[in-house]
Amino acid sequence: AQSVTQPDIHITVSEGASLELRCNYSYGATPYLFWYVQSPGQGLQLLLKYFSGDTLVQGIKGFEAEFKRSQSSFNLRKPSVHWSDAAEYFCAVLGSSNTGKLIFGQGTTLQVKP
Amino acid sequence: DTGVSQDPRHKITKRGQNVTFRCDPISEHNRLYWYRQTLGQGPEFLTYFQNEAQLEKSRLLSDRFSAERPKGSFSTLEIQRTEQGDSAMYLCASSFPGQGYGYTFGSGTRLTVV
Secondary structure (H helix, E strand, O other): OOEEEOOOOEEEEEOOOOEEEOOEEEOOOOOOEEEEEEOOOOOEEEEEEEOOOOOEEEOHHHOEEEEEHHHOEEEEEEOOOOHHHOEEEEEEEEOOOOOOOEEEOOOEEEEEEO | OOOOEEEOOEEEEOOOOOEEEEEEOOOOOOEEEEEEEOOOOOOEEEEEEEOOEEEEEOOOOOOOEEEEOOOOOOEEEEEOOOOHHHOEEEEEEEEOHHHOOOOEEOOOEEEEEO
16 A cells, blocks of 8 residues: 655754755555645645656745655755745655545654744 | 635534534636544545545545535535544645646644534
8 A cells, every 4th residue: 555654753954954854655656746835724735746757856935856766755855944934744645546635644844943 | 716715714513513614626626635634644535526426435434424515616524423533624625637636725624522
């Protein structure tokens, strides 16, 4: 069965520092992968997605992610974090191409220190 | 594009009462999803509609849960005889087939059962 693991429950970085959030997936075929961000009390916003092709994908708000099949990973990165990036981040894999159902990881909470 | 609207934003109910939530998707989106998110966890898939047809239901959707999308537009999620374990954020999302997966989420309805 497909699954997503986000090993880091909570990460703190200083404003201006670089960021990497880890995501590992379990999926038999080529996965469709997503990163979402959720601000407190809000719904989820799509940051970026990977279906095929270039393994480095660019997203909104200066985020990028790299798909590494050999490591079953899809890590999210940002070169310089802003205080407004503090939020919860979810990695997800497409569970069904027929329905579009997503399987989410448990999330990583990002805290940004001034 | 007014986004995905959910109503109410918050609901507090006593155990054993019935509650109903409403979701208004983006108007041209024919796919609609419900997810449940408990504290500290990622969203979990509940059910999927294509137009008015409910095409997939999760095992999480017990007999006390029912969802409808009568005219292929708005959707309702009803929980009968609520239990404390039903306390969660209920998220609605919508998409259209050409969107390439990755959908638009609403802000959610937070249910607290006391």
